Amino acid sequence: MSLPVALLTADAFRPFGEVIEPDNAAEIRLINGGTTTRFHDIAPVDVSSQGGRPLISIFRGKPFALPIEITMLERHPLGSQAFMPLSNRPYLVVVAPDESGRPGRPQAFLATDRQGVSYSRGTWHHPLLALEDVSDFLVIDRGGTGSNLQEWMLTQPVTITALSNA
Template identity: 30%
Template structure:
């Protein structure tokens, strides 16, 4: 996992350390607050898809509603193979302390919740040296990152979650994913349900 996610109290020499809610967990750590995810506020970084968003119609004698997503699923020729992966994620109940990021320079990457509550989407528009933007996704939000968008790994918020992920990969897998440390760690917070 690319960041330490605090799920238990910190201890020092066996003593529980308490942090005031207004103080960053680590000295010098910048603090950011996640906002609700919408297709409009994510458009520079990728696509948000969900049922009944975009073109929608009833099929099969009205028994099925088909919603067509406008999400792009692009890739470079160096990444010709579509890969389907699954993630089982334990929830983070407190602040996310991010220390590193990842990106996929050759492909979009789609995350589709299979079983989930809310989940956290964090991107770095200007790379690891810039500030992040954080979003709280709904349980039925499908997120597709554009190629090369620096982002944090999946973070489940309210309960354990399962995600399917699709991206294009090269034959060797080399260069499909790049990791980088953040210039300075950041704490991401969100509103509780």
């Protein structure tokens, strides 16, 4: 089954989390004597369940080439997970709604122009899907005790064959 790709927008992605970009800020503030614009409170960091703590990491993703077969999704039941690209390269975001503890029908989004994403706690998603070249991402997620990773093998894989729908 072919999976269409839509452009990543804050409204389309809201059921799964937040898009990290200036337009999604709850408030815009001038700080540091007016020399800096703060795009405030773009996405919550939800990591405190079961004594968790925030982690900041860098993930380096090897690029995928089309077609991309999606056979597995994962989620983090104890905390959110945010990805912010450190380069201006597009990447794919594949998410699915939860249906009684398993992923529903996946949806794909093309992130461009340094857009980041923050997956809400428990959101089914595919691991990092860099495009074009090796890409680094700043990642904010949960550290601490407890099992914060669940993986699900799809009974019917889906394939991304083109980015032309975006």
